[in-house]
Amino acid sequence: MVIFGASGDLTHRKLLPALYNLELGRLLPPEFCVIGFARRPKTHQQFRDEMKAAVNEFSRQKPVRDDVWRSFEQRMFYVASTFEDARGYTELLELMRKNDREIGTCGNRLYYLSTPPSEHGAIVQQLRELEHPRTDGHKRGWSHIIVEKPFGHDLKSAQDLNDLLHGVFDERQIFRIDHYLGKETVQNILVFRFANGIFEPIWNRDHVDHVQITVAESVGVEGRAGYYEQAGTIRDMVANHMLQLLALTAMEPPSAFDATSVRDEKVKVLRAIHPWQHREEGRDFTIRGQYGRGWVGGQPMPGYRDEPGVDPGSLTDTYVAMKLYLDNWRWAGVPFYLRTGKALPKRVTEIAVTFKRAPFSMFRQTQTTALEPNVLAMRIQPDEGIVLKFGAKVPGPDIAIRSVNMDFLYGASFDVAVADAYERLILDCMLGESTLFTREDEVQAQWGLIDNIIDSWKQQAPPKFPNYAAGTWGPEQANRFIERDGRSWRKL
Numbered sequence: 001m002v003i004f005g006a007s008g009d010l011t012h013r014k015l016l017p018a019l020y021n022l023e024l025g026r027l028l029p030p031e032f033c034v035i036g037f038a039r040r041p042k043t044h045q046q047f048r049d050e051m052k053a054a055v056n057e058f059s060r061q062k063p064v065r066d067d068v069w070r071s072f073e074q075r076m077f078y079v080a081s082t083f084e085d086a087r088g089y090t091e092l093l094e095l096m097r098k099n100d101r102e103i104g105t106c107g108n109r110l111y112y113l114s115t116p117p118s119e120h121g122a123i124v125q126q127l128r129e130l131e132h133p134r135t136d137g138h139k140r141g142w143s144h145i146i147v148e149k150p151f152g153h154d155l156k157s158a159q160d161l162n163d164l165l166h167g168v169f170d171e172r173q174i175f176r177i178d179h180y181l182g183k184e185t186v187q188n189i190l191v192f193r194f195a196n197g198i199f200e201p202i203w204n205r206d207h208v209d210h211v212q213i214t215v216a217e218s219v220g221v222e223g224r225a226g227y228y229e230q231a232g233t234i235r236d237m238v239a240n241h242m243l244q245l246l247a248l249t250a251m252e253p254p255s256a257f258d259a260t261s262v263r264d265e266k267v268k269v270l271r272a273i274h275p276w277q278h279r280e281e282g283r284d285f286t287i288r289g290q291y292g293r294g295w296v297g298g299q300p301m302p303g304y305r306d307e308p309g310v311d312p313g314s315l316t317d318t319y320v321a322m323k324l325y326l327d328n329w330r331w332a333g334v335p336f337y338l339r340t341g342k343a344l345p346k347r348v349t350e351i352a353v354t355f356k357r358a359p360f361s362m363f364r365q366t367q368t369t370a371l372e373p374n375v376l377a378m379r380i381q382p383d384e385g386i387v388l389k390f391g392a393k394v395p396g397p398d399i400a401i402r403s404v405n406m407d408f409l410y411g412a413s414f415d416v417a418v419a420d421a422y423e424r425l426i427l428d429c430m431l432g433e434s435t436l437f438t439r440e441d442e443v444q445a446q447w448g449l450i451d452n453i454i455d456s457w458k459q460q461a462p463p464k465f466p467n468y469a470a471g472t473w474g475p476e477q478a479n480r481f482i483e484r485d486g487r488s489w490r491k492l
Helices: 009-024 044-058 066-073 086-102 117-130 155-166 184-194 225-250 259-272 279-285 410-414 421-431 440-458 476-483
Strands: 002-004 034-038 076-080 109-113 143-147 174-176 208-216 286-289 294-296 299-301 319-324 336-341 348-355 375-381 385-393 401-409
Touching (some): 009 044, 009 421, 109 421, 143 421, 155 440, 184 375, 225 259, 225 319, 225 336, 259 440
Parallel strands (some): 002 109
Antiparallel strands (some): 319 336, 348 375, 375 385
């Protein structure tokens, strides 16, 4: 496994801890090795020591077991080079061939692009030479490449990146990673829907009033102003994570649980999103926000425009709410409300399916003035689980009804630590299992929608930012946005 950008934050926080946990769980073959590739000069041993410190800090299983690490670090190497310098790739190729002979990697390659999108072109061009048909007697194994999000900046750049990758790799070798799809609770959406006979019959427009998908973050931009000024929340969260959650929630049952069948159904959902025909739909169906100064978790937080590297007059969105409809038989007329933002009161990701109220209430003469609708909420993070809200009688001589929750919690039910998403995704990529990775047509369908939204924004008057204080649940316009439909955002 070659990690391009091995000195970056993702490698320290996610990739090496994931690899260590796979090694600890005996899920990596003894012939596995990892090569870091980055600009900063360092020796193999310096790289190993740096990664051990990272694993000790960020791994879900710590401290590091010395016996496991001693074996693992002997198969860790480092190449210092810029991403444009052909000499660095020559050194990399020689090191990989040496590992083929001495460790037994058999010519199998997993390239991981943990770099800014601006570096992808230079790396893939150099990989073209490394992936040229090997006629030098070395055994040719498989080659896979993982590309981190964001996959492009818009539809055109995503298509250009696909063309670039397809010049070296075919589609089955390309793994576009969205770490949300590796979360156990996201994978459980399919199991919950299709392995339980009681839910699927009511998972449609006849019984569902609306669906809310929330991805809330309590942090600000955390020093990523350079990236965030170009992306905003619409590209950073909606274009991948949220649309993937929407697709899994709304998709039809696949004919088989394999990569092609599952991803075919997800693409159908993305293509069924009602197209916007004019700019008024962008105004009526979306809300933008940007946080100002406030308090989060009892601590002061500067406004987005106060962050280092942010334009003082920036119009970058840090909050987005939208309403989408699907033009298909199952969901016609059912609104899907999406909201996501930074500097919100808490970190939480949830999919809430609100069912229609009972058509007739025999309890209208009781203390209960209005029955609340039943809600099924799938919590993705941090308190992973599923909650069903239903009405129950309050004990006593009179008839009084109150909504109560029936909870399922992963941690309490299975008594095991939930593996990090990167552990599952890296292992799947090694095995050639692409179900949890996005396909080319998925990416294009997602960007097609995002481009339409952004184009409609460009035709509107500039928003008056900031329009919500850090530590609140977004701009007041977002509340009015859903309340005009006679609904309200769930309290989280």
